[in-house]
Amino acid sequence: MKNMFSLAGQIALVTGASRGLGFGMAEAMAEAGATVVLNGRDAATLQVRARELQQRGLQADIAPFDVTDEAAASAGVAAVVKNHGALDILIANAGIHHSSPLAGWKMEDWRRVMNTNLDACFFLAQQAAIAMMPQRSGRIIFTASLTGLMGRPTIPAYCSSKAGLAGLMRSLAVELGGHGITCNAIAPGYFETDMSAKMRSDAATVERINGRIPLQRWGTPDDVAGVAVFLASSAAAYITGQQIVVDGGMGIAL
Numbered sequence: 001m002k003n004m005f006s007l008a009g010q011i012a013l014v015t016g017a018s019r020g021l022g023f024g025m026a027e028a029m030a031e032a033g034a035t036v037v038l039n040g041r042d043a044a045t046l047q048v049r050a051r052e053l054q055q056r057g058l059q060a061d062i063a064p065f066d067v068t069d070e071a072a073a074s075a076g077v078a079a080v081v082k083n084h085g086a087l088d089i090l091i092a093n094a095g096i097h098h099s100s101p102l103a104g105w106k107m108e109d110w111r112r113v114m115n116t117n118l119d120a121c122f123f124l125a126q127q128a129a130i131a132m133m134p135q136r137s138g139r140i141i142f143t144a145s146l147t148g149l150m151g152r153p154t155i156p157a158y159c160s161s162k163a164g165l166a167g168l169m170r171s172l173a174v175e176l177g178g179h180g181i182t183c184n185a186i187a188p189g190y191f192e193t194d195m196s197a198k199m200r201s202d203a204a205t206v207e208r209i210n211g212r213i214p215l216q217r218w219g220t221p222d223d224v225a226g227v228a229v230f231l232a233s234s235a236a237a238y239i240t241g242q243q244i245v246v247d248g249g250m251g252i253a254l
């Protein structure tokens with residue numbers, strides 16, 4: 001039987017792949033046969049992560065650039081196409097967090113979060129789509145968040161950026177469907193990564209959150225990795241404009 005989840009021969013660019021959810025998704029896609037191009041801001045870290053995959057016989061390359069730097073991001077996408085002959089899958093995953101009681105928010109903090117989490121995803125998706133259109137195929141996947149669907153205090157920019165990503169994803173899905181390109185999002189709940197390290201350092205917070213999750217634990221990068229492979233694979237050929245929530249059931253529990 002044909003393996004519907006194989007990504008053999010596919011070229012995937014994953015932003016924010018130096019660690020956390022991005023590296024987990026990149027690793028799983030490489031295991032499914034893709035050549036994965038790891039993005040982050042630090043070339044040395046990316047080299048180490050790419051070597052980890054290469055030593056396991058997987059195909060990995062790096063594309064160090066800051067996703068908020070439009071010239072660098074555009075050149076990064078062009079380099080993937082030049083070096084690998086195509087760009088089949090974009091996972092726009094890089095994201096940042098900033099938390100403060102409302103009165104303490106500065107506009108520069110708001111803009112920094114929106115710029116990384118939403119503006120940069122728009123620009124990268126645009127650049128990727130331009131590369132994918134002549135191929136008449138492609139997959140664009142955003143890492144959104146449960147906080148784009150449910151409110152959480154002290155992180156208004158993060159919640160707004162992730163809700164905005166869902167709108168961007170639907171708009172692109174409608175516009176790009178005719179070009180053979182799908183656009184979807186993964187919306188994680190609470191995950192064990194560096195981003196949540198401060199929250200997880202407080203045992204009472206971990207327990208309180210576990211108590212609200214039907215599966216009673218925080219997610220790990222493996223919990224989103226398979227969803228990324230699925231959305232990038234031919235198994236998801238007829239799925240576009242969708243946001244898949246991966247939250248252990250938190251968002252459906254009263």
Ligand SMILES: NC(=O)c1ccc[n+]([C@@H]2O[C@H](COP(=O)([O-])OP(=O)(O)OC[C@H]3O[C@@H](n4cnc5c(N)ncnc54)[C@H](OP(=O)(O)O)[C@@H]3O)[C@@H](O)[C@H]2O)c1
Binds near residue numbers: 017018022143191
């Ligand atoms: N962890 C959670 O509970 C959770 C829940 C819902 C959604 N998410 C989303 O999942 C995504 C990944 O988060 P994570 O938890 O894996 O976070 P993380 O461990 O903090 O990793 C963030 C990644 O983004 C990269 N990055 C940040 N700013 C960048 C920039 N300007 N240019 C290029 N790369 C940049 C970082 O690379 P360098 O620092 O090496 O450049 C790193 O690889 C984010 O979009 C986040 O909002 C996370």
